[in-house]
Amino acid sequence: MAPKTPQWRELADQIADRIRANEAGFRPGDQLPQIRELVAQGKGSKTTVLAAYKALETEGLVTMARGHGTRVRRPAPHQIRRHQDRYAWEKQQAKRPETERMNNGVVERDTGLGHDQVECHTTFNAIPADLALASRFGVPVGTLMLHRNYWHSTPGDPTALSLIDSYLVHEVAARNPDLLDTSKEPWPGGTQHQLSTIGIEIAEIGDGISCRVATQEEARRLGIPPGSAVLLLDKTSVSTDGDVVEYSHVVLPGDRTSIEYSVPLERWAQ
Amino acid sequence: MAPKTPQWRELADQIADRIRANEAGFRPGDQLPQIRELVAQGKGSKTTVLAAYKALETEGLVTMARGHGTRVRRPAPHQIRRHQDRYAWEKQQAKRPETERMNNGVVERDTGLGHDQVECHTTFNAIPADLALASRFGVPVGTLMLHRNYWHSTPGDPTALSLIDSYLVHEVAARNPDLLDTSKEPWPGGTQHQLSTIGIEIAEIGDGISCRVATQEEARRLGIPPGSAVLLLDKTSVSTDGDVVEYSHVVLPGDRTSIEYSVPLERWAQ
DNA sequence: GAGTGGTCTAGACCACTGT
DNA sequence: CAGTGGTCTAGACCACTCC
Numbered sequence: 005m006a007p008k009t010p011q012w013r014e015l016a017d018q019i020a021d022r023i024r025a026n027e028a029g030f031r032p033g034d035q036l037p038q039i040r041e042l043v044a045q046g047k048g049s050k051t052t053v054l055a056a057y058k059a060l061e062t063e064g065l066v067t068m069a070r071g072h073g074t075r076v077r078r079p080a081p082h083q084i085r086r087h088q089d090r091y092a093w094e095k096q097q098a099k100r101p102e103t104e105r106m107n108n109g110v111v112e113r114d115t116g117l118g119h120d121q122v123e124c125h126t127t128f129n130a131i132p133a134d135l136a137l138a139s140r141f142g143v144p145v146g147t148l149m150l151h152r153n154y155w156h157s158t159p160g161d162p163t164a165l166s167l168i169d170s171y172l173v174h175e176v177a178a179r180n181p182d183l184l185d186t187s188k189e190p191w192p193g194g195t196q197h198q199l200s201t202i203g204i205e206i207a208e209i210g211d212g213i214s215c216r217v218a219t220q221e222e223a224r225r226l227g228i229p230p231g232s233a234v235l236l237l238d239k240t241s242v243s244t245d246g247d248v249v250e251y252s253h254v255v256l257p258g259d260r261t262s263i264e265y266s267v268p269l270e271r272w273a274q
Numbered sequence: 275m276a277p278k279t280p281q282w283r284e285l286a287d288q289i290a291d292r293i294r295a296n297e298a299g300f301r302p303g304d305q306l307p308q309i310r311e312l313v314a315q316g317k318g319s320k321t322t323v324l325a326a327y328k329a330l331e332t333e334g335l336v337t338m339a340r341g342h343g344t345r346v347r348r349p350a351p352h353q354i355r356r357h358q359d360r361y362a363w364e365k366q367q368a369k370r371p372e373t374e375r376m377n378n379g380v381v382e383r384d385t386g387l388g389h390d391q392v393e394c395h396t397t398f399n400a401i402p403a404d405l406a407l408a409s410r411f412g413v414p415v416g417t418l419m420l421h422r423n424y425w426h427s428t429p430g431d432p433t434a435l436s437l438i439d440s441y442l443v444h445e446v447a448a449r450n451p452d453l454l455d456t457s458k459e460p461w462p463g464g465t466q467h468q469l470s471t472i473g474i475e476i477a478e479i480g481d482g483i484s485c486r487v488a489t490q491e492e493a494r495r496l497g498i499p500p501g502s503a504v505l506l507l508d509k510t511s512v513s514t515d516g517d518v519v520e521y522s523h524v525v526l527p528g529d530r531t532s533i534e535y536s537v538p539l540e541r542w543a544q
Numbered sequence: 545g546a547g548t549g550g551t552c553t554a555g556a557c558c559a560c561t562g563t
Numbered sequence: 564c565a566g567t568g569g570t571c572t573a574g575a576c577c578a579c580t581c582c
Contacts, residue, residue: 008577008578010550010551010552011551011552012551012552017551023546038565038566038567038568038569039567039568040567043554048552048553049552049553049554050553051321051552051553052551052552052553054568054569055551055552057568062421062501063487064486068567068568068569069561069567069568070559070561070566070567070568070569071558071559071560071561071565071566071567071568072561072562072567072568073566073567073568074567074568084482087535087537088537091537092537092539092540095539095540095542099542129545129548140525140578145558154548163295205541205542206539207538207539207541208536208537208538208539209536209537209539210532210534210535210536210537211286211535211536211537212354212532212534213483213502213505213532213533213534213535214528214531214532214533215485215503215505215528216334216502216503216528216529217332217487217501217502217503220283230486231332231501232486232487233470233485233486233487233503233504233528234485234503235483235484235485235538238532240555244541246302257375258484258485258486258503259486261484262480262482262483262484262508263483263484264355264480264483265480265481265483265535266478266479266480266481267357267358267361267478267479267480267481268477268478269361269362269364269365269476269477269478269479270362270365271475271477271514271559272365272369272475280569280570280571281570281571282570282571298545308547308548309548309549310547310548310549312574318571319572319573319574320573320574321570321571321572321573322570322571322572324549324550325570325571327549338548338549338550339548339549339579339580340547340549340550340578340579340580341546341548341549341578341579341580341581342547342548342549342579342580342581343548343549344549345548380571420559448565449554454574511545
C-alpha cells in the first residue's frame with residue numbers, strides 16, 4: 005500500500021529539506037555537491053542523481069548550468085498584479101499630457117523602475133484572423149489583423165518580464181498611421197492611450213487566467229527553470245460602443261507572479 | 275553533426291505533430307508504439323524514447339500507465355470559473371430556504387451535475403495560526419484556527435475536482451457547534467451560508483491567483499499528468515465588519531481550468 | 545503470465561563556463 | 564584546459580494492468 009518512492013525522489017526530498025532548513029552549504033547561491041561527487045558517495049548512478057537535481061530545478065529550488073554547477077536558487081522577488089487598479093490607472097494616464105505619460109508606463113509602475121531602465125522590444129506584422137481570433141473580435145475569418153509581439157526587459161539583462169502578443173483589427177488601427185509604425189515604439193502611455201488617438205474609449209476589460217508548463221523557449225526568455233509553470237492571461241478590451249477592440253495574450257513567469265482581484269458583494273436586504 | 279536539439283526532443287516533437295495532425299494511430303485513445311518497439315526501430319535507447327514520451331505526458335498530450343501502454347489523451351473538458359458571478363450567486367443562495375440549497379451547491383452549478391452525483395470528502399482539525407495565517411486574519415500568532423480540508427468528486431471516480439484547505443478562527447466558528455461537526459458535512463449552501471448562521475455577512479472576497487508545477491500527490495489526486503501545472507487560488511472573505519473571516523487555498527487542475535474576471539472602467543469626463 | 549512502463553547502473557562522449 | 568552538467572547507450576530488474 006505504501007507508494008514506493010524512487011531513489012531519485014528520496015534524494016531530491018532530502019536535499020530540498022536541507023535547503024528549506026537553510027543549512028550551511030545549502031543557502032541561496034551556494035554550490036551543491038556536483039553530480040560526480042554524489043555518485044562517488046554512492047547516492048546512485050549519474051542518471052539517478054541527475055534526475056533528483058532536475059526535479060529540484062523544476063520545483064524552482066536550484067539552478068543548473070554546465071560548467072557552473074548546481075546552485076541554490078535565490079527566491080525571485082514576487083510581483084503582485086492588481087488588475088482592477090492597474091487598468092483603471094492606465095485609463096487615467098491615457099488622458100494625461102505626454103510629458104507625464106513619458107516617465108510613467110504601466111511597466112514602470114509594476115516594477116518600480118525608471119523609464120530609462122525599461123527596454124521594450126517589438127515586432128509588428130499583419131495576419132488574417134483565424135477562427136479563434138475572428139470569433140473573439142466578432143469579425144469574419146480572414147479579416148486582416150495587426151499583430152504586435154513585444155516584451156520588456158532591463159538593460160543588460162535579456163530576461164523578459166512577460167511575453168505579449170497583442171491583436172487589433174488592422175483597419176481600425178490604421179486610422180492612426182503611427183500605430184503601424186514600429187519605429188514609434190515604445191509608445192508612451194500604453195494601449196489605452198493609443199486607442200484614444202483614434203477615438204476609442206475602453207469601457208471594460210475581460211481577463212481570463214489559466215496556466216501550463218513553460219515551453220523551453222519561454223523558460224529561456226523569462227529566465228525561469230525549464231519545466232516550470234507559466235501563468236497565461238487573456239485580456240480582452242471592449243470599447244464604449246461594445247466592440248472588442250484589442251486582445252492580448254500574456255505569458256507570465258509563474259514562480260514570481262500572482263494576480264489579484266477584489267470582488268465586492270451586494271448587501272443582503274435588511 | 276551533433277543535433278542542437280536533443281534526440282528525445284526531436285522524437286517528442288515528431289510525435290506531437292502527428293497527434294496534432296490527428297493522423298491515424300495518433301487519435302485520442304489510440305495506443306502509441308510501445309517503447310521497446312521504438313527502440314527496435316532505432317529511434318534511440320530506452321532512456322531516450324522514455325524521455326520523449328515523458329515530455330509528451332507533461333505537456334498533456336499522452337497518458338502513460340504500466341501494463342496499459344502510452345495513449346493519446348482525450349482533451350479534458352475545460353471549466354471556466356467566473357468568480358464575480360459565482361460569489362454573488364453563492365451569497366444569494368445562502369439566504370434561500372434549505373430545500374433550495376440542498377440541490378444547488380456551487381459545485382453542482384460549476385459542473386452541471388446533480389446533487390447526488392457529487393461527493394464531498396472532509397477532514398477537520400484545529401491548529402494554531404502560524405505567522406502567514408495570523409497576519410492574514412489579523413490575529414496573534416498561535417490563535418486556534420479551524421482547518422478544514424476537503425475535495426469533491428463524482429461517485430466511482432477518485433479524481434478530485436479541486437483540493438481545498440479552508441481556515442476559520444476557531445472561536446468564531448464555535449459559535450455554531452454544527453460547524454465543528456464533520457458528520458454534518460456536506461453542508462448545504464456553502465461557506466457563506468455557514469457563516470450566516472453565526473451572524474456573519476460577507477462584504478467582499480479577495481482572490482489571489484498564482485501557479486506552479488503539481489506535486490506528485492496533487493497530480494495523482496486531480497488526475498492530471500505528473501509534472502503538469504496547477505492553478506493556485508487564495509480566497510479571502512471579508513465580513514461587513516471589515517474582518518477577515520475565512521481564508522481558502524484552492525488547488526485547481528491547470529489543464530482544464532480557467533478563471534475569468536470582468537473589470538469595468540469609469541468613463542472619461544465628457 | 546504476457547504486456548508494458550519505471551527505475552537503476554556503468555560508462556562513453558558532448559557542450560558550455562570560466563580561469 | 565579543467566570543471567561540470569547534458570545526452571545517450573545497452574541491458575538488468577521491478578511493478579503494475581489486463582486477461
